[in-house]
Amino acid sequence: MQRARLAFAVAAAIVMTTMPVGAGQRATGAPKPKVARRSNARVVLSPVQQELQRNTVLSNTVRARLPQGTDLTAAASGFRRLELFVATVHASNNLAVPFAELKRRIVGDGMTLGQAIQDMRPKSRYWSEARRAEDDAASMIRTSEAVVLAAGRQPTR
Numbered sequence: 218m219q220r221a222r223l224a225f226a227v228a229a230a231i232v233m234t235t236m237p238v239g240a241g242q243r244a245t246g247a248p249k250p251k252v253a254r255r256s257n258a259r260v261v262l263s264p265v266q267q268e269l270q271r272n273t274v275l276s277n278t279v280r281a282r283l284p285q286g287t288d289l290t291a292a293a294s295g296f297r298r299l300e301l302f303v304a305t306v307h308a309s310n311n312l313a314v315p316f317a318e319l320k321r322r323i324v325g326d327g328m329t330l331g332q333a334i335q336d337m338r339p340k341s342r343y344w345s346e347a348r349r350a351e352d353d354a355a356s357m358i359r360t361s362e363a364v365v366l367a368a369g370r371q372p373t374r
């Protein structure tokens with residue numbers, strides 16, 4: 218009886234692995250199919266991306282610190298907080314490390330900014346560099362918001 222069950226299990230496994238996947242099914246572990254986006258499809262922006270579109274002063278300043286030709290909206294994708302995105306841009310610029318690598322470690326691997334810097338530059342003063350980048354980011358965001366507010370006010374006469 219045991220041999221019959223084993224033979225049946227082996228035969229079933231062989232059949233299942235050679236069987237084509239149906240139209241509405243996906244094989245386990247198979248990559249998700251890419252969906253073609255139409256030009257009229259609406260893309261949902263993250264809060265970070267929305268803030269960068271709203272605050273053009275900040276977006277222009279950050280864009281100047283990114284490598285030439287980098288799409289700012291694509292660069293900001295995956296970040297949950299504006300402060301972390303801007304701090305990552307500052308750290309990349311301050312330490313002369315590729316932004317894409319820092320972003321991959323922070324967004325993809327779930328590291329903090331300090332951990333990502335330590336991973337890329339183990340002999341650096343990574344915590345103080347992370348703190349410096351965070352302070353620079355906070356200052357840049359505050360300054361850009363003040364400029365936007367000042368530009369939006371009408372002069373009193």
